[in-house]
Amino acid sequence: MASVEALWSDLTSRLDERQQSIAVAVIATFLVLILTTKAITGSSTTVDASGKHKIPASPSYWLPFLGHAFSMAQGGFLASMRSRFTDGIFSLKMGGKMHHFIYKPSLAAALLNLHRPAAEEQMLANRLLGSTFGVSKKDAAIYNKIFPEALALYKYLSSEPGLSEITGGALSQVKQTINSYVTFNSNPMDQTEWEKMADVDVIEEGDKGVPTTQVDLMELTRNYVATTAIPAIYGTDFVENFPELWKWMWIYNEAFVLLAMSVPSWIPWPRLQRGKLARRRLLAFLYEFNEAMDKHMDGEEVDPKWQNLDNVSQLVKSRIELFRQHGVSLDGRASFDLALLWASVANSNPLISWMLFELYRDPVLLEQVREEIAPYVKAVQPKNEFGSAVWVPPVLEDMDIDGLITKCPLLKASYIETMRVYSCGWAMKMMYSDTVLEARGKGGESFLLKKGTYAHVPQELHQFDPQYFSNPTEWQAERHVRETVDESGNKVLTAELGTMRPYGGGIKMCKGRQFALREMLLYAAAIITFYDMQPPKGGSWSEPQTRKLVANKHPKKPLKVWIKRRELPLEGGEKRR
Ligand code: HEM
Known part of the structure; x- marks a missing residue:
């Protein structure tokens, strides 16, 4: 208090009488303004004029126009609002606009599944196409015209036979490369690109004689x-021709939110500048790929580095055909491919790392999962006829991915729990007209969201809601395992997403979700079968510090682990160690 008085007397001594009265007037006006704002804003849940629908509750705020914008920057602010407003929805004023935040699953489902014209659903997406992926207005206009056809092409990713073809393609690559997930080579010349990017270090003093x-x-x-x-x-060809592809992709991913918010280029924000450079590089790769595809599809001669374009998926080929037919420019095609490529790696890939991290740090669960998946993962150690001096690599002979999905509830529960804890997607919609959201179920209430407001579903608000998930910050895969009865009356264990909606919903729902499930189970099963992991130097697993990155959490510090090969059962016999 004394220091405030000292500051005040210092300030007043520097100002003349006229300046003093202006300063007092400004401060008084400001105080009146914020106190009035606080007094007249905020409301508890009310009903609309018809008396049929509720209007979501909204807390009061101090700063006119800005409203709750600053509070949003505080970690835990939305969670505190969830505890305060128990209707499953609350509203915050920001930048003069009303924003509704929804965390009750049935209200979130109602919002995501709203039947609105595709053009309305695409309105915000169009903005993103330009700001994040660099699609020009002209190409975006063509895309909007052919949107239903472009959407229909995702059948090559989400349903048969395309889904099995793409999953089979990934499995075939894993069979060829699983032994070099870690090569244990200390010479960088003999290491894979993914090892080099992971700061690989062969440990001499690892377990006696076991490469670590x-x-x-x-x-x-x-x-x-x-x-x-x-x-x-x-x-x-695409992946082999651009070894720097992934380096640029992750730099771009770091800047994704800044790009999406259209932060102006003149702001000297290094992450944004790096992100823009990364986007230029990625677009150049995709442009070159599209040029090569044009020649290939027209039967013209292509550069020898593009000799294997036949193995490009039907999804990508048919998109190119559609875009060519409707005159989308090569630049535009590169941008649309950036959107697809980014969607294909940005969510599922980091989640696989987190899934492995959690499985390895729970040795009991890890062994249960290994036992559960063993019948569906055929991996053997071929007989060594050359003596102990020669290492014969183990072989992943086959994997029954349907078996992993339907018969391995602990593995599937681990996938679901990883998404609950580590994915933090956020759906947002603008209300182009007054919209009523009806919560399904007994006594389901309905809420009116007025025209011109925004509705948000931050998935984390539900995924960390203690009303649904006890000890929500703890990763506990078993919480998703349920006992059910199958068609033949047998008791079976299953794991389902339940009330979670990490893939969104409605027309915008993730088109790669069926593949993402297969991909996550496939890679996790292969890696835990072939490798053991432990914290470095015999230490203990620490709780990772994370930060949010687009739709996932990212570790603040590198997730360092020691990796060793596992001994697999000998071909034609013995059990795995
Ligand atoms: C666990 C991993 C994944 C999660 C949580 C996830 C989540 C999502 C979400 C929430 C959306 C909707 C975004 C919006 O509202 O606009 C979306 C869109 C999309 N996702 Fe995924 N995704 C995953 C993996 C994948 C994979 C592996 C692929 C492709 C192989 C993929 C392809 C797509 C595509 C193409 C879209 C855009 C569809 C459109 O333009 O409307 N996703 N994803």
Whole structure:
């Protein structure tokens, strides 16, 4: 108090009488303004004029126009609003606009599944196409005209036979490369690109005689998955011709939100500048790929580095045909491909790293999962006829991915729990007319969202809601396992997403969700079968500090682990160790 008085007397001594009265008037006006704002804003849940629908509650705020904008920057602010407003929805005023935040699953479902014209659903997406992926207005206008046809082409990713073709392509790559997920080579010349990106370090003093490597698990896995899964979509040439592809992709991903918010280029924000450079590089790769595809599809001669374009997926080929037919420019095609490529790696790849991290740090669960998946993962150690001096690599002979999905509830529960804890997607819609959201179920209430307001579903608000998930910050896969009865009356264990909606809903729902499930189970099953992991230097697993990155959490510090090969059962016999 004394220091405030001292400051005040210092200030007043520097000002003349006229200046003093202006300063007092300004301060008084400001105080009156914020006190009035606080007094007249905010409301508890009310009903609309018809008396049928509720209007969501809204807390009061101090600063006119800005409203709750500053509070949003505080970690835990939305969670505190969830505890305060128990209707499953609340509203915050920001920048003069009303924003509704929804965390009750049935209200979130109602919002995501709203039947609105496709043009309305695309309005915000169009803004993103330009700001994040660099689509020009002209190409965006063509895309909007052919939107239903473009949407229909995702059948090559989400349903048969395309889904099995793409999953089979990824599995075939994993069979070829699983032994070099970690090579245990200390010479960089003999290391894979994904190892080099993961700060790989062969440990001399690891367990006696057992080759051990220290790596950053996040980098190793997200790059391994990208390099081996994307050939199933974009073909092998695309991934092989651009070894720097993933480096630029992750730099771009770091700047994604800044790009989406259209932060002006003149602001000297290094992350934004790096992101723009990364986008230019990625677009140049995709432009070159599209040029090569044009020649290939027209039967013209292509550069020898594009000799295997036949193995590009039907999804990508048919998109190119559609875009060519409607005159989308090569630049535009590169941008639309950037959107697809980014969607294909940005969510599932880091989640696979997190899934492995959680499985390895729970040795009991890890062994249960290994036991559960063993009948569906055929991996053997071939007989060595050359003596102990020669290492014969183990072989992943086959994997029954349907078996993993339907018969391995703990593995599937681990996938679901990883999404609950580590994915933090955020759906947002603008209300172009007064809209009523009806919560399904008994006593379901309805809420009116007025025209011109925004509705948000931050998935984390539900995924960390203690009303639905006890000890929400703890990763506990078993919480998703349920006992049910199958058609033949047998008791079976299953794991389902339940009330979670990490893939969104409605027309915008993720088109790769069926593949993402297969991909996450496939890679996790292969890696836990072939490798063991432990914290470096015999330490203990620490709780990772995370930060949000677009729709996932990212470790603040590298996730360093020691990795060793596992001994697999000998071909034609013995059990796995
Ligand atoms: C666990 C991993 C994944 C999660 C949580 C996820 C989540 C989502 C979400 C929430 C959306 C909707 C975004 C919006 O509202 O506009 C979306 C869109 C999309 N996702 Fe995924 N995704 C995942 C993996 C994948 C994969 C592996 C692929 C492709 C192989 C993929 C392809 C797409 C595509 C193409 C779209 C855009 C569809 C459109 O233009 O409307 N996703 N994803």
